[in-house]
Amino acid sequence: MSLSKIKIKANSSEKLILAGDIGGTKTSLAFFIADKSSLVLKKTQTFPTASADTPVELIQQFLNQHKNPPVSQVCLGIAGPVFNGTATTTNLPWTISEQELKIRFNWNQVSLINDLVALAYAVPHLNGDQLLPINNLPHPNHGNIGVIAAGTGLGEALLIWDEGRYHPCASEGGHKDFAPRNEQEYRLHRYLTKAFGHASMERVVSGQGLVNIYNFLKEDLSYQEPRWLAERLSAEDAAAVISQSALNKQDPTCIKALELFIQLYGSEAGDIALQAMTFGGIYIGGGIGPKIAPALKNGGFMQGFLAKGRMRELLEKIPISLIHDSQAALKGAAAYAQHRP
Template sequence: MTVQHSNQAGKLILAGDIGGTKTLLLVAEVTGNQVRVVHEQRFSSAAYSSIVPMVQELMQALSSVENPQRKIDSACFGVAGPINGRFAKLTNLTWSLDADEIAKACEFTNVKLINDFEAVGYGIEALDVHDFVTLQQGHLEAQGPRVVLGAGTGLGVCFLTLCGDHYQVFPSEGGHVDFAPADELESTLLRYLRNIFGHVSYERILSGSGLVAIYEFLLQNNVSQPPLELKQAMQAGDAAAAIAAFALSGKDPLASEALDLFVKIYGAQAGNLALTLLTKGGVYVAGGIAPKIIDRIKSGGFMQTFLDKGRYKQMLSNIPVNVIVNEKVGLLGAALVASRL
């Protein structure tokens, strides 16, 4: 989506995307599904004791670019952690959030907390055609249900159905359903992971740590060792990113096989979710991994297993499938939710 600074009068809101590493805060004017940026700022989450000092710092900076007489109408924060009513606890950060405390300290009338992946679901309506890579055009049913799934640190899933003039997001723990192998290699993978974890969910495979697990399984299955350069890269930093890089560059055949298997299982689970709710409004692939491996996703393995549902292949061929490549979709979703408070 193309967002721009604007002086047009709209509802002035504050949106946040709060994670254990970084927090993005956005002040924007929202009219319908159009989000126009007034001011945006990035913070290191661990450098602050709570969200309140971040917001206060943002508001101080805002006074230099916006009429100080204008007040924030409402605020919404997408939080990387579980939501319990007006409270939230971040999974990878020590501090918690209390919507009422934020409202009081920052003098906001309305404050809402939502899960960060729920915010991604809401953000779809703020995107435009340039924010997607289309895997299958299908036949969009304008008011049909939607599903969003996204592999990153974990595997997020949410469903959307039309409610009045916009889509309502229903959070889900669909990433933790049982992994169902589709062939003998995947059955062997399941046995390997079951020996490690006991219960094997899709998240054990469709995540950064899942890609590492697939690669380690293939190494064991092939009685092999990773190239020294890849082994050092895995030890030095993000192991999943190192495997993906070696796969995409063709430097390691087993890394390439691991990524192909990851993509196939990703497509299969996307097809499972499409069948579960008959998502004729589209399947949307989000998360941090997909945009980084988009060429491998487009190469065919994802859609092959998405469609490989026997008698329901034809029906699935009519469902639009898109990858979201706008990394700020969650922030935009929180902005839309704030505008509706």
């Protein structure tokens, strides 16, 4: 449906919302029509984030393509910390502020929120078709929730249950220290510290994290990389090549790399579950999860999740699901704008 055909009813409570999900690899923008009780997606478009010098350029491009409609509310989820209305992207040299957008586009209502907070706003509204159970436990309609999402980086957020409703809470927990669990992981920690100066969880649980793990194993195992793999790694997205080669059982070191990545992903999810007592569940978002869904179900994620010593029995009670809705963060950003006064 072209935007030129979208009509806002006169003298109604309907409003046009611009929602965005600005990530390190891709940026999705969308128009929603909302009133007090409904939210309807009308138009969406995805851009390579690196195709523009600033997010303002992408927003302007999207608006121009759809005849600059009268936007009532704007909410953008940003892959990075947001403080006092200003966001700085973690894996891109971008800074954007609510005030800048208000002046540039003559908007009155602009909100910048962390991209995982946007995703968290969508989580309570996801249904069975949008979720893939990892441990086949039902999600209750109450209790704290943890959201974790590996993609270009590692995002985390919480939904705190209080007085009958959820309160999303931003986090930059993906940048906490990577804590090795065994001798191999101590060697991985030393490898990362030497390469980056600081070994964070994002250095192992993200797209680049999978590449880091593979490169470490190649060195640690004195592995002679086959020519076909070296050529693909240099010509294509390395993380995608490693995960595909592992899923297709084409290379033993790629298989080991993906197995360790999934265990560490599960371990970090288990840490979130313990820190916030997330009896409402853990939800896995991000771009990587759906691409490796069969491997996530194979047991390595749960092995990492449950390996918490005396807390294993507690963690066995927490449901875990993979989000299978690529527009969930957009919908969450729109929901945030919808309920602003």
